[in-house]
Amino acid sequence: MQPQRHLLAIEGMYPPEIGQLLDLAESYALLNRSGKTQRDLLRGRTLINLFFEDSTRTRTSFELAGKRLGADVINMSVSASSVNKGETLLDTAATLNAMQCDLLVVRHDQSGAPALLAQKVDAAVINAGDGTHEHPTQALLDALTIRRRRGRLDGLTVAICGDIAHSRVARSNIYLLTTMGAAVRLVGPPTLMPAGAERLGLQVFHDMDAGLEGVDIVMMLRLQRERMTRGLVPSAREFFRFYGLDAARLARARPDALVMHPGPMNRGVEIDSAVADDPARSLIREQVEMGVAVRMAVLDVLGRRQIRNV
Ligand code: ASP
Numbered sequence: 001m002q003p004q005r006h007l008l009a010i011e012g013m014y015p016p017e018i019g020q021l022l023d024l025a026e027s028y029a030l031l032n033r034s035g036k037t038q039r040d041l042l043r044g045r046t047l048i049n050l051f052f053e054d055s056t057r058t059r060t061s062f063e064l065a066g067k068r069l070g071a072d073v074i075n076m077s078v079s080a081s082s083v084n085k086g087e088t089l090l091d092t093a094a095t096l097n098a099m100q101c102d103l104l105v106v107r108h109d110q111s112g113a114p115a116l117l118a119q120k121v122d123a124a125v126i127n128a129g130d131g132t133h134e135h136p137t138q139a140l141l142d143a144l145t146i147r148r149r150r151g152r153l154d155g156l157t158v159a160i161c162g163d164i165a166h167s168r169v170a171r172s173n174i175y176l177l178t179t180m181g182a183a184v185r186l187v188g189p190p191t192l193m194p195a196g197a198e199r200l201g202l203q204v205f206h207d208m209d210a211g212l213e214g215v216d217i218v219m220m221l222r223l224q225r226e227r228m229t230r231g232l233v234p235s236a237r238e239f240f241r242f243y244g245l246d247a248a249r250l251a252r253a254r255p256d257a258l259v260m261h262p263g264p265m266n267r268g269v270e271i272d273s274a275v276a277d278d279p280a281r282s283l284i285r286e287q288v289e290m291g292v293a294v295r296m297a298v299l300d301v302l303g304r305r306q307i308r309n310v
């Protein structure tokens with residue numbers, strides 16, 4: 001097993017690699033809670049956040065994670081960059097490369113953009129979400145959140161619900177959860193289901209009540225309207241009626257089932273506020289907290305490899 005220089009996808013990762021990253025992230029989660037977060041691990045290293053798509057959680061938590069490990073962190077504002085003057089993605093990356101950036105965190109609307117950059121720059125590239133392809137750090141933080149609450153991933157049944165076809169979060173979670181021994185159900189309308197889901201060994205449900213029956217974890221997804229080229233859902237109100245999560249629907253799941261959402265949420269569209277804000281059932285805030293710990297672990301591992309490569 002070759003140590004990876006970049007983090008581009010969960011697909012292809014082995015259980016020990018995932019397990020080790022989660023263990024390291026767990027130690028950062030404890031450290032963050034203790035308030036002792038200043039470390040010198042990445043002192044003198046430069047991290048650039050290059051986000052071609054909007055973000056609240058991912059960009060902020062990579063910034064925090066980098067700073068907590070002592071790196072110099074630059075948030076490039078793409079909307080105010082020379083991309084607007086016609087500079088290409090590759091030329092932008094080559095420019096940042098010439099400034100000797102060590103870690104490049106990239107979000108892009110085109111699937112495969114971070115992988116392309118990884119071939120062109122010396123920096124370690126981290127995929128912060130590319131099109132409908134993957135969002136690997138989201139799946140890692142989701143796994144850490146589940147593992148902390150349930151003590152394990154294997155043997156659990158997780159229902160991923162809503163707009164699965166356009167969701168990179170769903171894709172990364174499907175790879176991670178099945179690799180780690182969990183059973184994954186996909187729940188949503190046929191128009192929002194990816195082709196070939198059954199071939200991956202996943203159970204597909206178009207009826208939400210049936211899909212939630214007896215599950216341990218309910219993972220809700222936003223309608224990714226920015227990626228829909230045509231109207232695939234009738235209306236927000238109609239979608240909520242059939243696929244929205246409220247307390248009555250949640251009652252179909254195990255009595256101790258937990259609710260997750262990667263954010264941003266559209267309340268009243270895919271999830272009801274009473275469920276999203278229920279501290280006994282909702283893990284949504286903890287997911288955000290674990291996002292910082294997971295990103296510290298990823299920067300730690302890739303940043304150290306990067307140091308050895310210099
Ligand atoms: N924030 C996640 C993503 O960028 C999920 C979403 O936007 O709905 O993929």
Ligand code: CP
Nearest residue numbers: 055056057058262263
């Ligand atoms: N979950 C997630 O990636 O959120 P942002 O789009 O706000 O980064």
